[in-house]
């Protein structure tokens with residue numbers, strides 16, 4: 001039997017020590033009629049080679065980033081992961097440890113998380129970061145709940161329509177049983193109109209949620225948007241792309257009160273959407289309203305510097321129903337990956353990656369935008385991802401690209417929540433993300449193959465933008 | 468040997484001009500950055516740190532840090548309620564397979580059929596173990612599973628024209644139960660009594676009313692006891708029109724033996740990172756799938772995987788959001804990397820292994836309980852399930868030794884400590900969960916060590932641990948003047 005160590009002799013002497021006749025007897029607390037009769041309807045067990053053969057077969061029925069060139073975006077990106085990240089994350093001492101409740105047995109994890117918190121602050125300019133949340137979407141919801149507690153306004157949340165639609169959906173779910181109104185401001189031009197946003201905020205509003213770059217890849221005018229929130233006493237929540245900060249102003253510079261992010265781009269593979277890394281950082285004033293774990297520095301009884309879980313009175317295991325969040329298990333190992341990634345890159349590496357993403361995506365946008373039947377949906381500045389509008393159904397273009405060995409998308413038509421911003425073009429639009437990993441040769445090949453296949457497709461019609 | 472230089476903070480190790488990661492030069496036509504991104508958006512300075520290190524600095528730093536941890540791979544880790552069982556290495560290799568690790572969540576359905584099959588079969592296996600037919604794999608951890616299920620409950624009540632406001636749980640409930648209930652917008656009601664470590668039926672009865680939405684119960688409970696009256700409990704909750712939520716954190720004791728759906732549960736979560744060997748990752752990630760009875764299925768968070776048959780009679784897997792879904796509780800599908808490891812575990816154990824694992828988890832716990840009966844007697848229950856909560860009260864009365872002292876001193880002997888001071892119903896609680904993946908020899912050594920510790924000098928114990936990298940951090944100072952990040956002018960360490 002897999003992973004069991006007791007020999008028949010052991011079992012006999014153990015039962016004797018317990019004073020029981022059999023293992024069955026130990027289950028006498030479970031009423032007989034509630035016990036499963038025989039075995040559950042599960043498969044029979046695999047040996048290791050059988051398991052591996054089975055998994056390889058399943059993996060072969062997928063078509064992941066190693067079989068095609070990946071230009072997919074929508075919140076998950078194909079960035080390079082240095083080998084040292086995997087090496088550290090494969091250390092059993094990290095990945096088979098529990099939450100560092102017992103500080104003396106967990107200084108390695110605690111120090112790494114303290115370093116993570118510091119790196120997030122260095123990256124964002126914010127004053128304090130927690131030690132991770134589940135992922136980018138729940139990080140937005142946690143930030144909104146935090147904003148309610150800080151402003152004591154529980155009735156109205158405002159988000160831009162250019163927020164990732166799945167993040168918005170998570171927020172809708174989290175607010176589902178509460179009497180809080182969620183207002184979404186459509187962004188038909190690919191990014192928010194500051195005046196419209198300012199007009200829609202009021203003294204009831206607890207926060208304004210902005211994504212930078214937004215779901216269309218475009219850049220929002222963060223500073224006036226944050227200012228508009230502050231003008232009515234609301235908090236500005238900015239969901240940022242960590243790697244973009246090699247090039248873009250930090251959330252803190254722009255006036256964010258709470259900065260949240262999906263940290264997948266920091267050395268975490270796509271793995272079909274998770275586990276990823278939720279990041280949340282804020283200003284010092286609000287630290288006691290933060291969700292999640294915080295690591296603090298202190299000294300031990302010998303005066304030696306060490307690290308502990310700190311300000312735990314915010315957390316569920318102490319405060320129970322009054323906790324700032326229900327989170328317990330977080331994304332520790334992913335925070336360690338991000339810590340290793342950022343310490344390998346340093347400031348210059350971060351700038352290099354950001355510039356490469358920017359240059360290559362602009363090259364790809366220019367080439368794709370020139371193709372007959374294609375245009376950029378919006379004329380907004382962008383960082384590494386852009387919205388491409390094509391003739392006919394965007395999923396056809398994705399299929400054609402896949403046949404030529406490229407993954408594009410997602411098609412934005414799949415998100416009902418984006419229809420208001422995209423209008424009649426919704427089904428004709430898709431995202432293209434270009435990371436530092438893509439080469440000019442790959443981009444050129446993609447352009448050529450789309451050009452070749454679009455000649456064969458239906459008669460061209462002129463594209464019109466939604467009014 | 469500890470390398471104290473390498474474990475300085477990254478920021479203290481930083482040397483200007485050092486560099487680990489290099490990227491190729493741009494191969495696309497040069498264009499000034501300001502033409503692509505207007506000045507107003509660009510940062511004009513790059514200060515604000517980020518350490519400068521070489522790759523070997525980084526590796527040496529983190530590998531030395533790792534040696535300051537205890538872990539399942541290196542130590543016996545009998546942390547109660549956490550199910551710190553062995554994490555099979557084959558799972559790590561499988562999780563890294565190309566086609567799995569690099570699969571983008573928005574890839575076309577035809578490109579994800581292998582993954583969807585795996586996730587679909589995982590849903591089915593969990594449904595079978597739960598005895599509840601409908602599963603959503605989406606929640607990222609147990610706490611999120613609780614929240615999702617409570618939102619499912621409130622959507623279900625709403626669909627019947629009811630608004631129920633109260634969630635009830637025993638005082639021994641894990642902190643996430645009340646925290647999840649309150650985030651879901653419910654009023655929390657805690658049962659204060661126990662009857663022999665179990666739910667007090669009379670007290671429950673007095674709290675049940677037409678406002679009761681859900682009764683949350685951990686079974687086996689946090690004392691390591693099976694709630695023998697679970698059927699009556701469930702019946703009373705159902706009579707009051709409420710739903711029963713089973714916190715499945717302790718499924719390791721009962722998988723393949725008895726099923727939450729069979730003993731009256733309407734909804735439950737699994738902790739894949741406990742029961743099904745998702746490695747704990749120094750705090751996470753986990754995965755907290757939920758299973759519900761069929762009436763509640765259409766409210767589950769989605770997407771879930773469904774199986775159909777294509778024109779050639781081949782199975783085809785699709786993603787579907789249940790009809791009246793509460794919506795997503797997170798973006799993308801779920802913590803798939805952890806679900807995949809859980810899948811590998813269940814496929815390895817198979818129908819017999821699942822049951823055997825539970826039986827040996829219970830055998831190991833009872834054996835250790837017997838070895839420690841004189842020292843850390845468990846106030847409740849005869850036999851325990853997968854864990855037991857012993858009390859160090861006798862030691863405290865006789866010699867002044869506390870659960871904390873024992874926990875700290877255990878580290879010197881190379882054992883991680885049990886969970887202490889939880890649940891609160893047991894004074895000087897030591898919650899011990901050995902798991903099935905430990906041998907009798909380890910349990911013997913652990914018990915012998917505890918006996919040895921009980922004889923040690925009190926002052927010496929109060930100063931423990933003596934051999935750990937640090938000893939008794941000053942939590943009070945940490946809380947009074949929180950230092951939550953490194954700053955260049957911070958010299959606390961140098962003063963020390």
Ligand SMILES: Cc1ncc(COP(=O)(O)O)c(C=O)c1O
Pocket residue numbers: 327328329548549608609610611641643644685689714716717738753755
């Ligand atoms: C009994 C019990 N319930 C719920 C939880 C919460 O699960 P998670 O940490 O996965 O959110 C835990 C684990 O810590 C637990 O032990």
